[in-house]
Amino acid sequence: MSLVFAGVCSHAPGITGREDRAPKELRDGLYAGYERMREDLWATKPDALIVLAAEHFANFFMDNMPPFALGMGDAYDGPIEDVDWLRIPKRTVRGDAALSQKLIKQVLQTVDVAYCEEWKFDHGIMVPLHFLDPDNRLTIIPGNINCQGPPLTPLHRAWALGEALRQAADSVPQRIALVGTGGISHWPATPDSGRIDEAWDRDFLDRWTRNDKAALLSYTDEQTYAEAGQGGFEIRTFIATAAAAGGQGKVGFYAPIPIYAVGCTTATMEIA
Amino acid sequence: MSLYYLSKLMFDLNRDEAVKARFAEDASRVVGNYALTEEERGAVLDGDIGLLYVLGVNGQLLMHYAALLGVEWSDYLQRMRDGVKQHGPVRAGIYALTTSPDEKVAG
Numbered sequence: 001m002s003l004v005f006a007g008v009c010s011h012a013p014g015i016t017g018r019e020d021r022a023p024k025e026l027r028d029g030l031y032a033g034y035e036r037m038r039e040d041l042w043a044t045k046p047d048a049l050i051v052l053a054a055e056h057f058a059n060f061f062m063d064n065m066p067p068f069a070l071g072m073g074d075a076y077d078g079p080i081e082d083v084d085w086l087r088i089p090k091r092t093v094r095g096d097a098a099l100s101q102k103l104i105k106q107v108l109q110t111v112d113v114a115y116c117e118e119w120k121f122d123h124g125i126m127v128p129l130h131f132l133d134p135d136n137r138l139t140i141i142p143g144n145i146n147c148q149g150p151p152l153t154p155l156h157r158a159w160a161l162g163e164a165l166r167q168a169a170d171s172v173p174q175r176i177a178l179v180g181t182g183g184i185s186h187w188p189a190t191p192d193s194g195r196i197d198e199a200w201d202r203d204f205l206d207r208w209t210r211n212d213k214a215a216l217l218s219y220t221d222e223q224t225y226a227e228a229g230q231g232g233f234e235i236r237t238f239i240a241t242a243a244a245a246g247g248q249g250k251v252g253f254y255a256p257i258p259i260y261a262v263g264c265t266t267a268t269m270e271i272a
Numbered sequence: 273m274s275l276y277y278l279s280k281l282m283f284d285l286n287r288d289e290a291v292k293a294r295f296a297e298d299a300s301r302v303v304g305n306y307a308l309t310e311e312e313r314g315a316v317l318d319g320d321i322g323l324l325y326v327l328g329v330n331g332q333l334l335m336h337y338a339a340l341l342g343v344e345w346s347d348y349l350q351r352m353r354d355g356v357k358q359h360g361p362v363r364a365g366i367y368a369l370t371t372s373p374d375e376k377v378a379g
Binding site for chain 1: 287333335339353369
């Protein structure tokens with residue numbers, strides 16, 4: 001039928017794995033933000049949810065790194081991480097290979113995307129699903145943008161992917177939801193983990209909520225790395241989601257939570 | 273090019289249960305399948321998180337390797353800082369330290 005929902009959220013593994021080490025009011029605020037996002041998502045009655053993530057070498061490596069990938073399986077497993085470390089139980093997620101094929105065929109009209117009949121979910125997808133689909137009932141289609149192994153996917157191509165996903169979603173009879181996952185400024189998995197530039201994040205979210213294409217695409221990777229860390233490269237998933245949605249965004253929750261290593265964010269965007 | 277294979281080893285260990293099992297059984301044999309320098313080989317076999325960090329292993333790989341070795345989060349962060357103190361700045365990649373080795377940010 002069409003794209004029926006668009007949103008973005010953080011996926012940092014500390015959000016679940018180090019849940020109890022954050023101040024309680026921040027933890028509770030974030031968890032409530034995810035809960036509101038879950039309600040908004042489910043209210044749109046999606047037939048499938050595309051989770052567009054910035055994965056961390058669970059599937060893709062520098063031997064053959066796709067700038068973009070979409071899942072084309074009937075089932076996916078995750079999390080790849082140690083269950084006690086991430087504190088998310090293993091699950092098999094339902095996919096829909098036939099629907100994936102239709103979407104991928106359409107996306108390929110304008111954007112070269114790799115397709116994957118196998119895909120192991122890491123925290124980039126599992127943390128959002130833990131909150132947005134706690135009972136493992138949704139049909140999931142994973143997507144990925146290379147935000148880890150330079151040369152990275154250019155921002156304007158992330159925008160193009162978002163537009164292509166929108167066209168693809170609008171071309172199938174199913175109701176499609178889209179959630180982009182990642183961080184804004186952060187320095188994850190380094191000794192600087194916990195460094196967050198709140199002003200940088202708020203400026204980015206301002207551009208994102210206004211859906212200001214020119215402002216969103218004006219960052220260079222050098223600037224992002226210097227000001228927002230290697231974690232900042234994940235803004236690509238937020239940018240693609242904005243391109244797909246086309247409307248104005250609304251931040252549901254934002255707060256820097258250093259022990260979670262990121263400015264924790266949930267936000268939705270109107271479909272226009 | 274060696275850093276690529278060092279990273280590949282971490283990648284394989286993180287995602288492949290069979291490689292994990294072989295590594296637990298005979299680490300040096302698994303490591304022998306990758307074209308590593310002596311320093312890289314030693315860092316893996318010693319579980320030297322600090323040196324692996326300095327050698328430039330992407331943090332997203334190293335974080336999970338540390339978890340595989342049972343290194344607790346705060347200890348993981350400290351070991352990377354200690355590595356920089358001992359071996360000098362991170363030599364490659366995009367996960368360099370941006371604060372002082374003596375600084376503690378969070379965790």
